[in-house]
Amino acid sequence: MTTLLRIDASARGVNTQDSSRGSVSRQLATAFEQRWKMKYSQDEWIRRDLGAQPPEFISEDWIAACFTPTEQRTEAQRQILALSDTLIEEVARADIILLSTPMYNYGMPAALKAWFDQVIRINKTFSFDLTRGDFPLAPIMSGKSMVVLSSTGEFGFEAGGIRQQMNHLVPHIRTVSHYLGVEHxxxxxxxxxxxxxxxxxxxxxxxLEGIGPLMDKLGPLHK
Ligand SMILES: Cc1cc2nc3c(=O)[nH]c(=O)nc-3n(C[C@H](O)[C@H](O)[C@H](O)COP(=O)(O)O)c2cc1C
Known part of the structure; x- marks a missing residue:
């Protein structure tokens, strides 16, 4: 059985009356989910709606708690890290992360950035070792795939497009998801x-037509 973690980051919900309104990225994710469930009905799904419930921003106390050894943490520090623990647990269980997101101000929504800040955590999702030289960070988890389904108001963000240099959405996600064990x-x-x-x-x-071929690529990796 494969476990999929579906994350939705749009501040907009789905408009069930009129599909031309409401979140486009959520529509894409739902189309993917429906196709996947038709083919692999036994798989497990975990859901995290960041648009509806944005995670808290990390704070000075949060950082201090992370750098305090687990057995020395106070009850207050354990509470501060409780959300991060839950979100990391969801990532750990997932083989495939299905991420739907809008482009806001040429990058990711703040809610999604807040999620990445909560889940990329020292000694939980990455290790830090200066003996590795100029690249001391290394992911602890491995073998995961991520599917990014995004929507933009403008156009030309693809390789060779007129706004390629302004696309800080997928390149940023690609960089940080490495530290969650995303390999594909x-x-x-x-x-x-x-x-x-x-x-x-x-x-x-x-x-929408790309979903089938994308599933064909995911199948051999996780089935
Ligand atoms: C706050 C905000 C910022 C946006 N910034 C950009 C942007 O920088 N570039 C762009 O092409 N579209 C931008 N858009 C348009 C959205 O990317 C577009 O509406 C997209 O469909 C939103 O995703 P959703 O339909 O899943 O909600 C912005 C929209 C909002 C609400």
Missing amino acids: LFDLQVQYQEFKDQRHQDSKSTA
Whole structure:
């Protein structure tokens, strides 16, 4: 059995009355989930809705708690790390992380960044060892896949596109997800959402058509 962790990061929900309104990235994730469940009905799903319930930002006390050895932590420090522990446990259980996210200000939403800050934690998800030289950080977990399903209002964020240099969404996610043990990252993006024209419809169709081939790539890795 494969375990999938579905994370939704859009501040917008799904509009069940009118699919042209509401979160596009959530629609993509739901399409993926439905296709996956049709093929692999026995798999386990974990859900985390960051748009509806953004994680707390980390704080000075949070950082101090992380750097305090586990057995020396006070009850207050254990409480501070409780959410992080829960979120890391969800990641640890997952073979595949299905992440739906909008682009906000050319990068990830604050709620998603808050989640990454909570789950990338020393001695839990990465180790730090100066004997490794200039790259002292190494992930503790391994073998995970991540599927990033994103939506943007503008366009041209793909390799060679007119806004490639302004895309700080997927490249940032690719960099940080390494520290969660993600070894394979696949992404599909719907663009032109703000134009609401035929190009947006075509982009959405292309992304939806990409789900099948993407599942074909994930199958051999996790089945
Ligand atoms: C606060 C905010 C910031 C945004 N910033 C960008 C941006 O920098 N570039 C872009 O192409 N679209 C931007 N958009 C448009 C969204 O990426 C687009 O509406 C996308 O479909 C949102 O994802 P969702 O449909 O899943 O909610 C922004 C939208 C909002 C609400």
